Amino acid sequence: MVFLASLAGSIFSLGFTLFLTAFFFYFFSTGWGGVLAFWHGLIPDKRKHRTLELLGMMDKVIAGFIRGRLTICALMTLWFALGYWLAGVPVPLLMALLAGVLMLAPYAQWLAFLLAMLLLWLGVGGPGGPLGQWQATWWWAIAGPIIVHGIGQVIDDYFLTPRIQGDKTGMDTPTILFASLAGGILAGFYGLLLAIPVAACIKILLREVVWPQFKAWAQGRARDPFPVGAGHDKTT
Numbered sequence: 001m002v003f004l005a006s007l008a009g010s011i012f013s014l015g016f017t018l019f020l021t022a023f024f025f026y027f028f029s030t031g032w033g034g035v036l037a038f039w040h041g042l043i044p045d046k047r048k049h050r051t052l053e054l055l056g057m058m059d060k061v062i063a064g065f066i067r068g069r070l071t072i073c074a075l076m077t078l079w080f081a082l083g084y085w086l087a088g089v090p091v092p093l094l095m096a097l098l099a100g101v102l103m104l105a106p107y108a109q110w111l112a113f114l115l116a117m118l119l120l121w122l123g124v125g126g127p128g129g130p131l132g133q134w135q136a137t138w139w140w141a142i143a144g145p146i147i148v149h150g151i152g153q154v155i156d157d158y159f160l161t162p163r164i165q166g167d168k169t170g171m172d173t174p175t176i177l178f179a180s181l182a183g184g185i186l187a188g189f190y191g192l193l194l195a196i197p198v199a200a201c202i203k204i205l206l207r208e209v210v211w212p213q214f215k216a217w218a219q220g221r222a223r224d225p226f227p228v229g230a231g232h233d234k235t236t
Contacts, residue, residue, distance in 0.1 A: 054208060061200040064168030072160045073103040076152060080112070083148035088129020088136070089116045103156070105193060109149065116145040169200040 043051050077100030084092035099112035120141035129135030135144065161180075162173035171179070176196060183195025216222035 068168035087144035113149040
């Protein structure tokens with residue numbers, strides 16, 4: 001009886017959560033045009049065109065980052081399917097799909113690593129894997145997932161992310177690696193998640209706003225923003 005009551009409560013909670021999600025998504029989607037119009041109205045007319053142009057560049061970069069991350073997840077799912085199968089992990093396709101979804105968040109796929117280790121541990125002493133009976137030993141239950149996820153992490157960090165995310169965001173490999181490291185150090189998990197799109201947006205501001213003004217100042221076409229010697233010139 002207690003189990004049925006708990007099950008009914010869980011089903012009701014899930015249904016209510018789905019209802020609230022659909023409810024707010026509907027009103028958010030239908031009212032999005034009004035939200036944009038409101039924020040557009042806050043931008044001064046003198047700078048509206050340039051501001052919207054910069055925001056459009058940032059929107060394109062962020063959209064490219066999301067598409068690139070989804071592409072990386074799909075490619076890494078293929079690797080995990082192959083790696084789990086070679087390692088002898090049970091249900092390798094389902095495990096690969098789980099690891100691929102977790103790839104949406106940096107380093108979250110290590111949860112799949114722990115699950116793969118547990119499944120291999122439960123199979124110790126069994127028939128083994130596709131490479132032999134030794135894959136049913138206790139040490140392979142630890143080494144197998146470490147090898148699969150270690151190789152996957154190297155592929156993601158040094159090949160897929162710099163190349164795919166670099167093409168989508170317009171940043172080179174050293175910049176992406178530096179942004180990821182800095183984001184992780186400064187803001188932890190959320191820093192890793194947001195480091196690349198934030199760095200891409202900062203690069204747009206530096207390229208489109210700061211650098212042209214600096215060049216104009218260096219060439220004498222703009223007023224010195226830091227007139228250090230102005231007071232000295234007046235006294236002399």
